[in-house]
Amino acid sequence: MNRYKKLGWNTFIIGIGSMGSKFMIFLLVPFYTFYLSPSEYGQADILMMTISILIPIVTLSIADGVFRYTMDKASKKQVFSTACMILLIAGTILILLTPLLRSVPMLQNYYGLFLTLLIVQLWNTLFQQQVRANGKLILYSVSGLLMSGVLLVANVIFLKYYDMGVDGYLYANLLAFAVNTLVLFFGAKLYKLFSFRAVNKALLKKMLIYSLPLIPNAILWWVMQVSDRYILTFFLGIAANGLYTVAAKIPSLLSMLSSIFFQAWSISAIGEKLKQNDSFFTGVFTLFSCLFFVATEGIMLIVQPFSAILFSSAYHGVWQYVPFLLIAVLLSSFSSFLEVSYMVEKKTKQLLFTSLKGSVINVGLALLLIPTIGILGASIATLAGFLVTWLLRMKQIQFFNQIEFKKMFWMSMGLLITQSVYLSFAGNPSWWVQGMFALGLFVCQSTILVKKFGAFRGSKKVSQEGMVNR
Incomplete structure (x- = not known):
């Protein structure tokens, strides 16, 4: 197969x-x-x-x-x-x-x-x-x-x-x-x-x-995902944690997709002992990132009306905390994708350094921002922690050069981060502005998919011609 x-x-x-x-x-x-x-x-x-x-x-x-x-x-x-x-x-x-x-x-x-x-x-x-x-x-x-x-x-x-x-x-x-x-x-x-x-x-x-080595890695991963809730409870009370918990459930749609894919991906990668420079590894990351960029944008567009319809009035304002958490889940998904490379090589100790630095950033910013700007500070701290972890893992396994269609990839990332800043601080975001962000991202990802599937067809044609010549 x-x-x-x-x-x-x-x-x-x-x-x-x-x-x-x-x-x-x-x-x-x-x-x-x-x-x-x-x-x-x-x-x-x-x-x-x-x-x-x-x-x-x-x-x-x-x-x-x-x-x-x-x-x-x-x-x-x-x-x-x-x-x-x-x-x-x-x-x-x-x-x-x-x-x-x-x-x-x-x-x-x-x-x-x-x-x-x-x-x-x-x-x-x-x-x-x-x-x-x-x-x-x-x-x-x-x-x-x-x-x-x-x-x-x-x-x-x-x-x-x-x-x-x-x-x-x-x-x-x-x-x-x-x-x-x-x-x-x-x-x-x-x-x-x-x-x-x-x-x-x-x-x-x-x-x-x-x-x-996976124990401290799991703890540090948990620190980035959950420690904010303990800090929120300490500074703002258990009710603030309840609001943040509901806000975090919306990006869980994205993390749900990530966990499903990770389970299947780990079976393929470990079973075939894939290296990060394998064309299959980079090809899967291209398709994986396309899916998650588009899914993140889709949730970003509906988060405000979605919250008003589904949640009781006590929770209506939680949508403002969601955009940064969405980007955090996106970055966490990218980090998990790369984690398989460490599992294949059984180099689980190296995971600790990336998770440690990310968790220190997360906790430090949470302690600084939560007393200052409240629940939104927890979202920003979580995003920063996962961003640092992902970038360190990219550097550690030398994956920056392996990314396909680099300009479109980084442009998409920039658009999503800018949009999350706009949504979280605008108060009453404009649908026109939202639409411009979405259009830019969809153009980038459509371009990547067209080029990627064009490359697939080209390699398949070459393979078929090779078989005929034999």
Whole structure:
């Protein structure tokens, strides 16, 4: 199968399931704004974000090692069993630390739910990576669709009919993740891969050498995505975090596409051991960037009326915080694309330096800007952090010269950043000005696509003539 077609097929299959669950989370945002106050939504979001950062720390990011070494054709039973032992130990330690963790003010009222949800998500992360590495992408997608259905029904029951507030939000997520975890475990017959005898210390050492550097990288990535919310809560209160959380959900449409593509892209890149100077690598980046430039522009155009229609009146003003967050997600997606290059080479340590510098910029600017200009400062800080990270990774793997159609690429980036500044500070942006930005970007991207597909046809013709001459 043609490499582009295979990547497209994998993206489609993963997208079916992931789009279901991730899009459902996005569609539930208006629902949450009607049944949760800004302070309640802010509290629920802080708890879920805390779980997301604890997962790589508690598990030593072993799930990433499972994916990488299973793709390397190592013994699936040894890889999976070794990872399971890490999770069993991690779960035991968490339970033993209950008296200490229960004393954390943020967790006191929700500790039982918080701990249960954390442990379920630990196993869910491992099972997802194993199933994906095993190539069972249809099961992966079906389980995602089922999870989205459970999440919808559970939220309606717990929030609308029982009015359970933050507890209901957590119960709905717990039920959805539990169903997804069980479907993956039994659907892929993962129980057949586990054996205490298959635990391999030598393999564990190799997996940890690969996965341990990903822990601080995940923390630093999380710092850029989430630390602003803690700083907002400290300076402006939990309600301000609730507003920012809703604003961040709109760019999640873009990050949803990015995460789907990244899962398929990592399978292709690692499976074929691609180098960043491979024509397939650069060709995919060209098409990937075109899609994301256009998608970002599309969301930019509708964000203001979209917010007024979907969200309750308490959240109508959040659209002003979205443009910078959209560019941040765009840059984060580009960074994730390049991250695969590090995974192929197993050079995960090098990721730390780029993420560290980006997170320092993010936190520093957030501390400076949030007290000065409020919630908008958090958006600007996030954009700056991801911009620095992306540029450093481009420099580190020497990808600046690999970009195709450079002038059009950088012109598109400049147009989007300028438009985001205009939208965030204009107050009442003009549709005419918006249209001019959109037209400029679409001309740039259309030019790139025409030239790219022209090159495809040319190379295909040369290949066919070569076969005829033989």
